[in-house]
Amino acid sequence: MKFMGYIRPDGQVGARNVVAIMPSVICANDVAQAIAMQVQGTAGFFHHQGCCQLPPDLDRVTNTLCSLGQSPNVGAVLVVSLGCEGTDHARLVETVAKTGKPVEIIHIQELGGTSKAIAAGIDAAQKLSMAISGLQREPADISKVVMSIKCGASDATSGMASNCVIGYVADKIVDLGGTVVFGETTEFIGAEHILAKRAINPTVGDKILEIVRNMEDRAKAIGCDMRKGQPTPGNIEGGLSSIEEKSLGAIVKSGTRPIQGVLDYADVVTDQKGLWIKDTPGREPEILTGMACTGAQFMMFSTGRGAPQGFPSMPVIKICGNPITYQNMINDMDLNAGLILTGEKSIDQVGEEAFALLLEVLSGKMTKNETIKYFSSIDIHVLGPVI
Amino acid sequence: MDRNLAIKVNDNDNVATIFAQNTSDGSQIEVVDKKGQSEMLKVIGNIPYGHKIALSDIAPGAQILKYGESIGAASKAIKKGEYVHVHNLDSMRGRGDL
The missing domain is CATH 3.40.50 (Rossmann fold)
Structure with a gap:
């Protein structure tokens, strides 16, 4: 392909x-x-x-x-x-x-x-x-693709529609010989044991547990326990029964394939194939920079409330799980995964649509965020104080 | 939007999530899997939008599966069609006691 x-x-x-x-x-x-x-x-x-x-x-x-x-x-x-x-x-x-x-x-x-x-x-x-500017596009194999993944401005639809669609696409890219990178270490809390089980070996599994522990320790250093009170009362009211369910709803967007390794924030992917984790925060300006610097040609971004952000050099494809938000923010959203929840389409069907769209975007079609130039707010994630 | 839907995201799951308003005791719900195949299920109890329904009988202590993974264990016997939430599901992780 x-x-x-x-x-x-x-x-x-x-x-x-x-x-x-x-x-x-x-x-x-x-x-x-x-x-x-x-x-x-x-x-x-x-x-x-x-x-x-x-x-x-x-x-x-x-x-x-x-x-x-x-x-x-x-x-x-x-x-x-x-x-x-x-x-x-x-x-x-x-x-x-x-x-x-x-x-x-x-x-x-x-x-x-x-x-x-x-x-x-x-x-x-x-x-x-x-x-x-005169450089011409040429045919390239899909195995050259590095896909990055994120969810933001999530709601109850994200874990049931848009994240499932992105998981479908992630599995497909891996099976076609490409590379997929996901991050948001914060969201692993509660499901890190499941991610560790998906690692190709115990060393990678231990590394996954280590990045979660390090992130929690950074929060503890300023007096915050990130596990406490999860799921939140609002989550429970919305239907989430446990922290496992909440975190699985987030990591379902990584698909189901084995995890090959853990990349540091500034690492690039050269010839690594398959599914990888990158140790990043969840906030858009920092994770988008982290993913673009991996070498990802595009990002697939799941949202429910409607996140408009992009990145200057990397198209960001917005998959919206909420059918109402999709209509309401149609000039920011690229694909309506909310049709899964209305019964009009299946997860696999929307997954195929998302895959077809990403091939077009890779070949030059602009995403909504690119056409509206919503891509200036970026930053680099740092760990220590400003002095 | 007239269909009363519940979505089953993974073939191994024993719960589905309801995307219909006012799902009440004795009503019928249509459970759709990721390929779009569906089957009807009789609802036991009232289940809010975005909450879960059991797709089979679940014994006390048995795993409750969503996304093909355990999201907790049944704290009491759960019947097929029954509402599943914090009243009959116990988290196995992450309450600060790990």
């Missing part, structure tokens, strides 16, 4: 072909925004990290930016550096250059300030955009 993608020098296949305008630090965002606004074919990654953080977090920010630059939907990179930031912008440029993609860097302090940096950055971005 094929889709039409951009073949990269390193063999990866992109579903989009953007020039990433990448601030190496929050202090470069305004210059980067001006450049991205002026030059066609660019995507701005306006995160809020990169300085006055502890060394492990600064490494994590550099690693994440490196991974984003390597991701197949990015065709070229312009790094916008202030000059005195904590991230390692030289390593960022070297890492992207190794993939064979064009990469440039500008330094605001060295260029003489904001206006001069904007002018130099526009020139550099225009050159990069011209360099990659």
Whole structure:
């Protein structure tokens, strides 16, 4: 099975072909925004990290930016550096250059300030955009696909309709030789033993339990027990009887295939196939960045209340489990899984529709969030304090 | 929207989730699986929207299965067609006592 993608020098296949305008630090965002606004074919990654953080977090920010630059939907990179930031912008440029993609860097302090940096950055971005804009899509095998998964703004329909549809698609991608990555470690609580049983070996199973424990310990460090009071009184009123049921409703979107391993937040997928976990939080700006930097060409996102978010370089396909929300937010939602709950369609039927849609999106069809440009609010997940 | 539906998400499940308003004692509910196959079931008791119904008799202590996995154990005998919730299902995990 094929889709039409951009073949990269390193063999990866992109579903989009953007020039990433990448601030190496929050202090470069305004210059980067001006450049991205002026030059066609660019995507701005306006995160809020990169300085006055502890060394492990600064490494994590550099690693994440490196991974984003390597991701197949990015065709070229312009790094916008202030000059005195904590991230390692030289390593960022070297890492992207190794993939064979064009990469440039500008330094605001060295260029003489904001206006001069904007002018130099526009020139550099225009050159990069011209360099990659003629690239043609070519047929690529579905096994080159890395699918990412998330649910957000969930309601009672998510665990019964949209998450089940995404689980169906996840199994299909794995069976066709592709890669699927899911995260949201917080949601594993209560069902982590079931995920651990799905691991290919005890080492991977232990790692799954470890990332859940670490996440709970971070919450305990500021005095919160995340297990306490689950399911909530509102959940019980809605029909959820146990924390197992609640968590299973979330992780059903990962499908049923064995879990091959656990990726760290900034890790990239190269030739790993099958189903993987990535240790991420659930909040959109951070998990979307984490998934895009994995190398995922797209995300399939389940919602019930209606989450509109996207990501600058990665199309996000919204599968809505609530038929009322779908109609109400039709310009943000891509597929109506609520028809399962009205009895008009089965889980398998909507699963096939979602699969057909993702092939179109991989080949260039825009998602609702892309057409409405809802993709600017991103961030990189860090663990320590700002200092 | 006239059908009184319950969805069974995994073939191994012994409960389904109701997506119909005012499912009352003695009424009939249509249980649909993921392929769209359905069968009728007589309801015992009143079951709210979004809550669960037993698809078979479940003995005390037996696993209650949804998504093909255990979501807890029966705290008393449950009859086919009966309402399943916190009154007859005990969580086996995650109450801060792990």
